[in-house]
Amino acid sequence: MTIDNAVMSFAGAVVLLGLLLGWLVTPYFYLLTAFAGLNLVQAGITGLCPAAMIFKRLGLKPGCAFR
Template structure:
């Protein structure tokens, strides 16, 4: 799996987890969804993504975007 696909999978999983936590635990977990969305948006413009840096250090092979 390339870094690009791993990032999409990670972001999608974080959104789904935050929606479940919002429904089951507290409405305040919606802020996790907002954070993930804002991070994806700024990453699209700047190319800086902390999660991509972490995954790269864990040995995920690079893709074309990151």
């Protein structure tokens, strides 16, 4: 698995988890979904992604988007 795949999988899981918890527990969990979306936009603009940095330290291979 590359860093790109890991970041996209992690972001998707956070979005789905935020939606599920927002529906089942409290609507405040929708803020988690908003945070994930804002982080993706920020990473697209700046090229800096905290999740990519963590996955790189864990030893995942670089991909095209995150090196």
